[in-house]
Amino acid sequence: MKTGFCLVVLMVVCSAPAHAHHVLGRPSYSLNEDSTTPPSMQVETQIGDYYVTYMVFPAFPSPNQPGRVNLYASRIDNGAPFDGEVAFKVRDDSLFNDDEELLGVQLPDDNVFRQGFEFREAGNFIVRAEFEAGGEPYRIDFPLQIGEPARWGPLGLTVAAIMLALITVNLVQRKRLVSDKIRSGRQDRAG
Numbered sequence: 436m437k438t439g440f441c442l443v444v445l446m447v448v449c450s451a452p453a454h455a456h457h458v459l460g461r462p463s464y465s466l467n468e469d470s471t472t473p474p475s476m477q478v479e480t481q482i483g484d485y486y487v488t489y490m491v492f493p494a495f496p497s498p499n500q501p502g503r504v505n506l507y508a509s510r511i512d513n514g515a516p517f518d519g520e521v522a523f524k525v526r527d528d529s530l531f532n533d534d535e536e537l538l539g540v541q542l543p544d545d546n547v548f549r550q551g552f553e554f555r556e557a558g559n560f561i562v563r564a565e566f567e568a569g570g571e572p573y574r575i576d577f578p579l580q581i582g583e584p585a586r587w588g589p590l591g592l593t594v595a596a597i598m599l600a601l602i603t604v605n606l607v608q609r610k611r612l613v614s615d616k617i618r619s620g621r622q623d624r625a626g
Contacts, residue, residue: 474505482573486511489564489577496581498557506548506564506575516546521566523550528559528578535563557582 474490481487488507496502508517523538541548554560560579565572 476577476579478577480575481511482575483571484510484512484569485517485573487564487575489575491562491577491579496552496554496579498554498582501551501553503552504550504562504564504579506550507546508548508566508573509546516543517566517568518543518546519566519568521548521550521564523548524563524565525552525579526561526563528561538562554581 474492474494477488477490479486479488485508490505492503492505493500504523506521508521509515510517520540520542522540524535525538526532526535538552539550541550548564552562558581560581561576562579564575567573
């Protein structure tokens with residue numbers, strides 16, 4: 436018994452340490468600064484004859500920081516990847532803004548369309564990926580938030596304005612009621 440235990444301990448101590456060459460199944464030499472960063476958004480959708488997946492990297496894009504959009508498109512019927520060009524455009528996500536700016540036009544790289552971006556200011560944007568297949572146009576819009584979210588968005592400001600109006604009306608009505616009671620009290624004493 437003692438010799439078996441000693442033999443196992445000797446084998447564990449003398450065995451060579453194993454060095455990991457891969458992280459999550461990928462060779463370590465192919466990793467870069469955002470390889471292990473999860474995307475901020477991953478959406479899968481069907482549009483027309485295509486199944487589309489897009490992701491935004493890094494997880495929390497900031498102003499003056501490079502980021503990228505990855506888009507995969509494959510046919511629903513046979514799974515064949517789209518092999519044309521995809522144009523990426525961006526616009527500010529405000530109610531009355533229709534001004535689009537072209538980010539770039541990309542060809543597939545291992546069936547992935549990769550578009551880099553870098554925004555100077557924080558804000559909410561809409562990214563549009565456009566391509567044409569079989570004579571039909573395809574457009575996919577998705578939101579992109581750069582920087583910290585606004586503390587008070589349009590909905591928050593609306594709710595705050597309504598609450599302020601209700602409080603103001605309540606205070607004015609109270610003041611009016613108190614004034615009416617004082618007047619009626621004075622009239623009762625005088626009368």
